[in-house]
Amino acid sequence: MAIDHEMFRAAVHRRRFLAGTAALGAGVAAGALPRYARADSPPMLVTSIRSLSNPYHAVWKVGADAFAKQTGLAHVTLVTEGNSEKGISDINAMIAKTNGHMVLNVDPNNTPDARPIVEACAKAGVYVVTWWNKPADLHPWNFNPHYISHIEFDGASSGAYIADELFKAMGNEGGFVAIGGIISDSASIDRRRGMLAALKKNPNISLLDWQTADWQSQKAFDIMSSWLTRFGPKIKGVWAANDDMGTGALEALRSQGLAGQVPVVGIDGIKAAVEAVKAGEFVCTVTSDPYWQGGIGLSMGLEASQGKFDPAKEPRIDREFNATTVKITRANVDTYIKTEVDSHPQIDWTNLWNRVASPISYS
Structure with a gap:
């Protein structure tokens, strides 16, 4: 199928400085959160994933927590436990709790879930990044500027x-x-x-x-x-x-x-x-490096909310893409364990697009 020439633009390395913000603490239970009333207060960082019993999503949360700690912002993790209705309901409750003053990094439980999540975020002014699951006809540029990006892996x-x-x-x-x-x-x-x-x-x-x-x-x-x-x-x-x-x-x-x-x-x-x-x-x-996934989606949302870039002005390749992966075999496993398992690498969370690999193909 024909693809916009923008889709083939090479990923641009951005180096942005994250401005310091007032520390709100991390790991706050959703039910204990105060309502956000001031537009000039820092946004809440919100992650929605399937289950912390899944090792992949457990590492995702570690990355999200690391990003939150670096920025000094409060972070809440919501889990669907494989229940789409719960996932959507929890996100809507958090939007209400924060008066929409939040950013969301979400792995929808199922493909159809992405649409009501994105629509709710766009209506409330929440900046959102989705991963893995969305309908083929749902695109970030149809919900400018709040639907920042959808990211998958080939x-x-x-x-x-x-x-x-x-x-x-x-x-x-x-x-x-x-x-x-x-x-x-x-x-x-x-x-x-x-x-x-x-x-x-x-x-x-x-x-x-x-x-x-x-x-x-x-x-x-x-x-x-x-x-x-x-x-x-x-x-x-x-x-x-x-x-x-x-x-x-x-x-x-x-x-x-x-x-x-x-x-x-x-x-x-x-x-x-x-x-x-x-x-x-x-x-x-x-x-696909879930540690990076946990932090980079929140970073995209935070920088957009701070006006450091306008998602609507980004090329489409930056807004809907397959990210890079790493193959692990006996040949490189020792190095991988040393650098990625025994410890987590230092990640420049402000380099938003350095892992763009290819456009997503819908067949």
């Missing part, structure tokens, strides 16, 4: 990459099983599409079964345990749409003494998966 590419690496580890033959995320989640859809594309190129590889585990480790463990009973030694590899499910499958393999014998792949770069790569139990994983 799920089809990542899904195909880990499939290719899995097939190599299987000797390019045999059967494998695949575990998907929430069926309506765009990341789950794209990663599965990439896996199927890789499968088409490997006629000696067969997909024994595909089931969804809703991004959850325990569900993946149960599914994998059933597969081991059903398929036994026919299973030569395990493809998982995220690491939490991949590590759940790995636990099932461990229970049968098969860890390291049946290769596993996943996506997210969570600590357990990275350690499994080092141990030879995972072939690879791909990280």
Whole structure:
């Protein structure tokens, strides 16, 4: 499809200075927040994610808290626990509580959730950044200036990459099983599409079964345990749409003494998966750096609210894009653990667009 020439502009590195603001403290419970009345007071920083029991989102919160600490602003994390109605309701309650004097960094629970969230934010004057899930016809530039950006990662590419690496580890033959995320989640859809594309190129590889585990480790463990009973030694590899499910499958393999014998792949770069790569139990994983995600979306909202840039004047490539990812294999896992797992790198949160990789393609 035709794409605006703006979409191909290289990402511009911005260096902005975050002005000091009055410290409000962090980690305040939503129910204890005072109503914000003064327009000249600092905005509340608000994060909305699925669950803190998910290692990926747990690291996201760590990044958000780190950004809040650096800026001295209050930060509240809302969790949906996989309930779309709760997620939308909690955000609306926070908008009311703050009189709209907040910025929001949100990973909508499901694709349809993004529209009512964005509409509520635009109506209240809240600057918002969405991740992963939104309808294809919902665009930031249709809600200027408050819908700043929507950010994803090329799920089809990542899904195909880990499939290719899995097939190599299987000797390019045999059967494998695949575990998907929430069926309506765009990341789950794209990663599965990439896996199927890789499968088409490997006629000696067969997909024994595909089931969804809703991004959850325990569900993946149960599914994998059933597969081991059903398929036994026919299973030569395990493809998982995220690491939490991949590590759940790995636990099932461990229970049968098969860890390291049946290769596993996943996506997210969570600590357990990275350690499994080092141990030879995972072939690879791909990280989108949830620590960076947690802070950069809040930084975009804060800078826009402070008038440091006008989202409406940004090129479209900066407002709807795939961000960069990092592939983690045995070749670079030691370095990755040292620099990204054992400690968190210093991130310039004011460099808003340095990880723009490509436009999002809607097929």
